[in-house]
Each structure stands twice: as C-alpha cells, then as structure tokens.
Amino acid sequence: MEHHSRREFLKSGLAAAALAGAGSIPLLASRPTATDWVTLGKSNVKVTRLAFGTGTFGGKVQRELGQQEFTRLVRYAYDRGIRFFETAESYEGMHEMLGIALQGIPRDSYKLMSKITTHGDVDPQEKIDELRKLAKTDYFDIMLLHYQHVATWPTDSTRWQDGIMEMQHKQAIIAHGASVHGLPALRQCPQSQWLQVAMIRMNHKGVRMDAENFDTKGLGDVKEVTTYVKEVRKNGMGVISMKLAGEGQFTARADRQAAMRHAFRVAGVNCVTVGYKNTGEVDEAIENLNLALA
Secondary structure, eight states: OHHHHHHHHHHHHHHHHHHHHGGGSOOOOOOOOTTOEEEOBTTOOEEESEEEEOOTTTTHHHHTTHHHHHHHHHHHHHHTTOOEEEOOTTSTTHHHHHHHHHTTSOGGGSEEEEEEOOOSSOOHHHHHHHHHHHTTOSOEEEEEEEEEOSTTHHHHTHHHHHHHHHHHHTTSEEEEEEEEOSHHHHTTSTTOSSOSEEEEEOOSSOTTOOOSSTTOSSOOOHHHHHHHHHHHHHTTBEEEEEOTTTTTTOOSHHHHHHHHHIIIIIIOOSEEEEEOSSHHHHHHHHHHHHHHHO
C-alpha cells in the first residue's frame, strides 16, 4: 500500500511539473501545406505554394470552360486557399477572363502574375498598361519576360527589362523575372543580376522539359535542370515551376504525385503552377502537394 501511494504521488508530481513547464516548451512547427504563403527569394513577394495557372495549351482548356464556369473554378480555388493566379499575354483572352473572375475579391488577398511577350516594336510600358486594364488590376505582383529560349536572351530583352523596371518604379509592378525554355536559356539564369524570379519547367521524367533544343519533343535533362534550380535558389532568386503534369501527359496520378515530390523535395522550388479544368483537379493538386511536403 505504501509503495502504491508513493508511485501515485510521483506520477502526479511529474504530471504537475510537466503542466507547469508546458508554457516554456516550444510547440512543434506546423506541417507545411500547399496553401501556405512563401517568399519568392529576393523579390520579397509572398505567394501561395500552389498557383492557379491559366495557360493549359495556351489557355485553350480554360477558355473552353466559358466565363461562368471559369469564374466558379477560380472562386473555388480561392476558397480552398490558392491565392496566386497567373496568366500571360499569349494566353488569348485570359487576362479578361481572370479579371472578371477575381472582380470583387479584395486585391490585397491574392497575388497576380503575368508574362509579357518580348518581340515586336510595341512600347513595353504601353503593353503592360494594356494588360493591367484587361485584368482589371492596378498592378501586377510579378511580371515575367515570357518564353526566353535562347542563350542571348539577357541582352536581347534589354528593352523589355527596362520597360518592366520603369513600371516597377511607378508601382504598377512589384517584382520581375523571366520564364525560360531550353538549357541554353536556363544556363544564363544563375549569374543574372536582373532576375528576381525564374519560372522553370520541372517534373521527374523530363516530359516537356528543358533540353539543348528548347522545343524538343523528346525528354529534357532532369538532372541538369534540377542543378540549375538549386543554383538559382542559392543566388537568392525565387523559383516557380511549371509542367508538373508533363503538359497533360501524366494520366496516372502516381506520376503527378511524383512530379510534386521531385519539385519540392529534390529540386527545392518555392512554388508550382498547375492549370485546372474542374474542381476535382484543384482538390487533387492540393492533396498531392500536401503529400509531397509531409
């Protein structure tokens, strides 16, 4: 009886001590999720890890939904916690559709990225103003030079870089960068002094990824692309990856999950963008990324 009482006393004493000290014990960090806000390197722009892309086959998939269904899909993704939306000048009609879909939602509650086409003799600032009006926004959180696919792009696009910087000075743009295609273009990114954000194709199989030929129908070099992603990150740039579903070629969910794991666990990207055509795909992408981060 005496032994039993002493044991109970010790147990209760330890419990009391544990409770007393609980306030000084740091809580375990919560598990990262697809809809967490993350900072894109030295740009200091915060975006959700998972973005809503509007360029599936040049926007064809999203356009064919029609405005009403597209708006419903955008609002569904927003309600699920995806607060980063991206489009491009070359995705015909998508600035307008996205602007309508987001109308009425507080502008400071989401991030918006566009990509500008860098050819032709148009004035870059006028083009950016046109895109802002189409998207019904006063500013873009990120503006990228779109589809940079040759080794000389850093000098070829100087006029467009200058135009973006002028608009950034006017606070019509918050941060800037480029989307690159092909290894010759990608190899220029780590040493760039201009880039804040790089958009890079990424999956575990190399489907629709970067090779010596930027438009190859064959497989890209997964190992080399992954190496450059790590170098870019090391140099303080943010990385957004695309082609997580191999441009629609990954019909097995296991491949889509493996692509997410590779992007975050192996390459170490900040954020991924996925194009959706229904709410089920939104739910799956969130779940796949949550699993990749677990």
